[in-house]
Amino acid sequence: MDRYLVFGHPVRHSKSPFIHTLFARQTQQELEYGLAEPAVDEFAQALRTFFDQGGKGCNVTVPFKEQAFTLVDCLSPRAKRAGAVNTIKLTDDGVLLGDNTDGAGLVADLKSHGVTLADSRILLLGAGGAARGALAPLLAELPSELVIANRTHTKAQQLAAEFHDLGPVTAQAYEQLAGPFDLVINSTSASLQGELPPLAPALIHTDIAIYDMMYGASDTAFISWAKQHGARQTMDGLGMLVEQAAEAFTVWRGIRPGTKQVLRELKRNLGVI
Ligand code: NDP
Numbered sequence: 001m002d003r004y005l006v007f008g009h010p011v012r013h014s015k016s017p018f019i020h021t022l023f024a025r026q027t028q029q030e031l032e033y034g035l036a037e038p039a040v041d042e043f044a045q046a047l048r049t050f051f052d053q054g055g056k057g058c059n060v061t062v063p064f065k066e067q068a069f070t071l072v073d074c075l076s077p078r079a080k081r082a083g084a085v086n087t088i089k090l091t092d093d094g095v096l097l098g099d100n101t102d103g104a105g106l107v108a109d110l111k112s113h114g115v116t117l118a119d120s121r122i123l124l125l126g127a128g129g130a131a132r133g134a135l136a137p138l139l140a141e142l143p144s145e146l147v148i149a150n151r152t153h154t155k156a157q158q159l160a161a162e163f164h165d166l167g168p169v170t171a172q173a174y175e176q177l178a179g180p181f182d183l184v185i186n187s188t189s190a191s192l193q194g195e196l197p198p199l200a201p202a203l204i205h206t207d208i209a210i211y212d213m214m215y216g217a218s219d220t221a222f223i224s225w226a227k228q229h230g231a232r233q234t235m236d237g238l239g240m241l242v243e244q245a246a247e248a249f250t251v252w253r254g255i256r257p258g259t260k261q262v263l264r265e266l267k268r269n270l271g272v273i
Contacts (some may be wrong), residue, residue, distance in 0.1 A: 001030050001031060001032050002029075002030065002031040002032075002056045003031070003032055003033075003034070003050075003054060003055050003056060004020065004031055004032070004033045004034075004055070004056060004057050004058060004059075004252065005017075005033060005034040005035060005036050005050065005055070005058050005059075006033075006034075006035055006036070006058065006059040006060070006061060007036045007037075007038065007043060007046065007047065007058055007059070007060050007061070007064050007068075008035075008036075008037065008060070008061035008062055008063075008064065009037050009038065009039070009040055009043075009062075009063060009064070010037060011035050011036070011037045011061065012035065012037065014035060014061065015241060015266060015269075015270075016033065016035075016059055016061075016245060017033045017034060017035060018265075018266065018269060019241070019242055019245045019262055019266065020033040020245060020249060021033055022257075022261075022262045022265060023245070023246065023249045023257035023262065026257050026258060026261070026262070027249075027253070027255050027257050029253050029255065031056075031253075036050065036058075040063065043064045043067055043068075044067065044071055047068070047071060047088075051090055051096065055090065056089070056090055056252065057087070057088055057089045057090060057248075057251075057252040058087075058088050059086055059087055059088075059245075059248055060085055060086050060087070060088065061086065065084035065085055065086055065100075065129055066083065066084050066129070068084070068085035068086075068088060068098060069083060069084050069085045069098060071096075071098075072085060072088055072096045072097060072098030073095045073096045073097070074095060074096075074097055074098070075097075075098045075099075076097065076098065076099040076100070078099065078100050078101075078103065078104070078136060078137070079098045079099050079100040081100075081135075081136045081163075082100040082102070082103065082129075082132050082133040082136070083129075083132055084100055084129050084132065084133060085098035085099065085100055086099070086100050086101060086102055086133075086244065086248070087099040087100065087101050087247075087248040087251055087252075089251055089252050099248070099251055100133050101244040101245075101247035101248045101251070102130060102133040102134065102240070102244050103133045103134045103135070103136060103137035103138070104137050104243070104244065104247045105240045105241070105242075105243035105244025105245070105246075105247055106134050106137065106138070106185070106211075106213070106240045106243070106244075107134075107137045107138065107140075107141060108243040108246075108247070108259075109235070109237075109239035109240045109242075109243045110183075110209075110211065110235075112239060112243070112259075112260075113209075113233070113235050113239070115183060115209050115211075115233075115235075116182070117138065117141035117142070117143055117183070118141055118142045118143070119142070119143065119144045120143050120144060120182035120183055121143065121144055121145045121147075121180070121181050121182050121183075122138060122143045122145070122146045122147070122181065122182065122183045122184075122185065123147050123149065123177065123181040123183070123184045123185070123203075124138070124146060124147070124148045124149070124185050124187060125149055125150070125184065125185065125186045125187060125188050125197045125199065126150055126186065126187035126188035126189070126197070127148055127150035127152070127155040127156045127158070127159045128155075128187065128188070128189065130187040130213055131148065131150075131159065131187040132159060134185065134187060135148075135159065135163045135166070135169065136163065136166055138185075139163065139166040139167035139169060140166070140167075142167070143167070143168070144168065145168050145169075145170070146167065146168060146169045146170075147169075147170055147171070147172050147177065147181070148160055148169065148170070148171045148172075149171070149172055149173065149174050149177055149197075149199075150171070150188075151174075151188070151197070151198070153171065153173050156171035156172075157171040159171070174197070174198045174199060174200075175198075175200075177199070177200065177203060179202070179203045179205070180203075180205060180208070181203060181208060182207075182208065182209065183208070183209045183210075183211065184199070184203070184204075184208060184209070184210050184211070184226075185211045185213070186210075186211065186212040186213060186214070186220075186222045187213050189214070190221070190222070191212060191214040191220040191221045191222050192214060194221045195221065196221055196222060196225055197222070201229045204226055204229035204230055204231050205230060205231075206230050206231070206232055207232075208226075208231050208233070209231075209233045209234075209235070210222070210223060210226040210231045210233065210234045210235070211234075211235045211236075211237075212234075212235070212236050212237060213236075213237040213240060214236065214237050215236040215237040215238040215241065216236070216270075217270050217271050217272055219234075219236075220236055223236060238263065238266065238267065238270075238272075239259075239263055241266075242259045242262055242263045242266060243259055246259050246262075
């Protein structure tokens, strides 16, 4: 049977085996999908061993995405832009292809929630790996403006300069942000510690859409905060997780699984519904 897995550390909490097993059942593909948690300095060896032993493809998550970028034989254009790899496929001619499906997953999820990206003013919080992966797919949707704000402002400036050729992207310090924005995407890891990015409450209004890439069984700190300040449309990153997985599954198997039912099952599994 074709073997796939996700590499991460820690990775025991990963929902990827659950999601891909449902995708395989739905599309009648024969495959198994597991977990691998190599020590941080043993990822390269573990990756080699997995493919030497007949593995067909893998996902890569924290903290290995940047390292995976350097270990594959070739890169998709979107992985090259993202500077990180979250999906690897062993092609028929034995080449390890590195791809990045995170940004496509984000955009697919935003669209499935009915969020309009074209001509909209987007505020992206954070300038880490997730922000980098999101920038090209977001700019491809032709927003009127995309502003990056980050705690370490120089990183936001660096990202804006790097992606400037793809669209109207600028960096602004948190305290200088001027609204109104149509959509705020939180790609910081602040919610992981129950913290908030230093965003002025005045930027939140009733018609704004709020997206937190983090997810959990209850509202993230950022979503709770945004609701308190009047945001009516709030979304967490669970849909992005399922959509980036669907994109990876399509890269591996050449068949696109449906996501709605799988997302429902995942929410049930997490106790959200
Ligand atoms: P990184 O570590 O690469 O970047 C973290 C970012 O968060 C940096 O910009 C950092 O700012 C900022 N940050 C951290 N703490 C705070 C704080 N207290 N206040 C303000 N800013 C803060 O992480 P990733 O980009 O890889 O991941 C970010 C988030 O996205 C994580 O929560 C991750 O779980 C989520 N994610 C979700 C996915 C999904 O499928 N739903 C996929 C990928 C990521 P600074 O530069 O100043 O340090």
